Amino acid sequence: MKKNPIIPFALIAVLGILAMIIFSVIGLNEQDKIASDGEESSEESTIREDPEAIVQSCIGCHGGDLEGATGPSLQNIGSKYNQEEIYEIIVNGIEGTGMPSGVVPNEEAEILSKWLAEKK
């Protein structure tokens, strides 16, 4: 039986087309991923508005009830600092100590500092 000389070329063509389809699908997925990553880092979509939710970022060091752990208690923090001072501490941290800067975005720091300033 004589081999059909077209078949190898047809196979290569089909494989080529398949590869093109697969790569374009992968490419589109990547594009979506990159696009949605961009959305996540744009601040508004991830800002938490509930101070009790935001403060979850602090309890690792300040204790589950803010009673203090590695960091000092924040239960009466409003009688030590006013809202602006607390905001500054959250945004900038306390240099040379274990209190880090930028634990939460500035918008959340604003909400959280108001809430903490009420704790007297």
Ligand code: HEC
């Ligand atoms: C990695 C641990 C850590 C995290 C996370 C952390 N803190 Fe602190 N924080 C500390 C430490 C340690 C101090 C004490 C710094 C010092 O020695 O003055 C401190 C001090 C503070 C103070 C000053 C307290 C005082 O009595 O002078 C405030 C206010 C404060 N933190 C608020 C926060 C808030 C709000 C968050 C969450 C957004 C937070 N911290 C997250 C470790 C942390």
